[in-house]
Amino acid sequence: MLRIRLTRRGKRNQPMYRIVVAEALRPIKGRFIEILGHYNPRSKEINLKKKKIKQWIAKGAKPSSTVHNLLVSHKVISGSKVKATTKRQGKKK
Secondary structure, eight states: OEEEEEEEEEETTEEEEEEEEEETTSOTTSOOSEEEEEEETTTTEEEEOHHHHHHHHHHTOEEOHHHHHHHHHTTSSOSOOOOOOOOOOOOOO
């Protein structure tokens, strides 16, 4: 299954993210199929290839919850925002 998700780039304490299409089971910093844009959370700058994103969604790629919220807020796709959750490891006893 294909996912549209963020991969982290940039220096320590200066995150930048690429919006990419990748297999769902691949590691986050692993191999991807195509770059669909860039996102800088510090300056709120976002660069999207809207046509490519719509093509990948039409082919069956599903955006992650964070990417879905970015696409909804920039009116690339329609719909409501979803609750973005992160996986956290519990404390080991």
